[in-house]
Amino acid sequence: MSTDEKRERAFFSFEIFPPKRDMPLETVYRTLDELADLEPDFISVTCGAGGSADGSNHRTIEVASAIQNKYHREGIAHLPCIHFCRADVLSMLDELEKNGVRKILALRGDRVPDLTPKEDFRHASDLIAFIREHAKDRFQIFAACYPEGHIEAPDLDTDIQNLRRKVDAGVDRLISQLFFDNEFFYTFLEKSRRAGIRVPIEAGIMPVTNKKQIERMVTLCGATLPRKFQRVLAKYESQPDALRDAGIAFATEQIVDLLAHGVDGVHLYTMNNPYIARKISETVRTLL
Numbered sequence: 001m002s003t004d005e006k007r008e009r010a011f012f013s014f015e016i017f018p019p020k021r022d023m024p025l026e027t028v029y030r031t032l033d034e035l036a037d038l039e040p041d042f043i044s045v046t047c048g049a050g051g052s053a054d055g056s057n058h059r060t061i062e063v064a065s066a067i068q069n070k071y072h073r074e075g076i077a078h079l080p081c082i083h084f085c086r087a088d089v090l091s092m093l094d095e096l097e098k099n100g101v102r103k104i105l106a107l108r109g110d111r112v113p114d115l116t117p118k119e120d121f122r123h124a125s126d127l128i129a130f131i132r133e134h135a136k137d138r139f140q141i142f143a144a145c146y147p148e149g150h151i152e153a154p155d156l157d158t159d160i161q162n163l164r165r166k167v168d169a170g171v172d173r174l175i176s177q178l179f180f181d182n183e184f185f186y187t188f189l190e191k192s193r194r195a196g197i198r199v200p201i202e203a204g205i206m207p208v209t210n211k212k213q214i215e216r217m218v219t220l221c222g223a224t225l226p227r228k229f230q231r232v233l234a235k236y237e238s239q240p241d242a243l244r245d246a247g248i249a250f251a252t253e254q255i256v257d258l259l260a261h262g263v264d265g266v267h268l269y270t271m272n273n274p275y276i277a278r279k280i281s282e283t284v285r286t287l288l
């Protein structure tokens, strides 16, 4: 039996992004010093969709390796494949393995303007099948899912059919896109289980601290901002501390409800803000 199968409590994990290439790595270490103290089950590290073309994968490898070896927590490297060729993926797997990172979030990624996508991987499922073929079970593979449907999918049911194909290609665990209304997640869970998707599914939660940032995010990913949260944004948009505290309270309430519902785990999009992660962790830790 694997460690995951023995667990009864929900996972609690974080996402961070690496510093830009012209910024020193130390900036992210200051964040990690605090996040690692909160003892998450794992910390995932995003990767710019430009991947190997703009070198963003190197930063992801460096930070995921530090999580594993300097902070002694489980690190996950995101791997968006649209601008990768097979040789790039093999080289990234090799680097990760050498550094003891055995968890990958396998993604398609989005098109980067002015960069022609490579043709080796059209969907995340192509990447997952490729990793399974070449690395067998040496990596635990995570993948993304979308409680409100992926923005390019014609509808939620079609997206879930595609998700089933992706899971069947060799996924161990799913992490969801952010959402602000738990009912979307519960409907998605029910439909996914009915479609035969059995792997654990973690709920992705983003504490909102900045109105412009969240409006950009929901435009990109198509998540619905509930009316009650729009009111909070409108009232506190010019009071950063009040908006931060309201964002923490809203996310905490979402997480309490998710845990009461018995979800497999919660993945916090920390935006590299340890204060927010700490506040939320302190409240929900005993509920896991």
Ligand SMILES: Cc1cc2nc3c(=O)[nH]c(=O)nc-3n(C[C@H](O)[C@H](O)[C@H](O)COP(=O)(O)OP(=O)(O)OC[C@H]3O[C@@H](n4cnc5c(N)ncnc54)[C@H](O)[C@@H]3O)c2cc1C
Binding pocket: 045, 046, 047, 048, 049, 078, 079, 080, 105, 106, 107, 108, 109, 110, 122, 123, 124, 125, 144, 145, 150, 151, 152, 153, 158, 159, 162, 163, 165, 166, 175, 176, 177, 178, 204
């Ligand atoms: C938790 C999480 C972390 C993320 N981290 C990053 C990151 O670090 N870097 C980054 O660039 N992006 C990241 N993203 C964004 C992600 O790359 C985009 O949402 C992207 O548009 C889709 O990626 P995917 O892996 O879900 O794609 P896919 O699973 O390939 O799905 C993309 C679309 O294609 C459809 N589809 C899938 N398979 C098939 C098929 N066989 N036939 C027809 N249609 C199909 C799906 O329904 C969907 O509409 C993240 C997303 C999430 C939820």
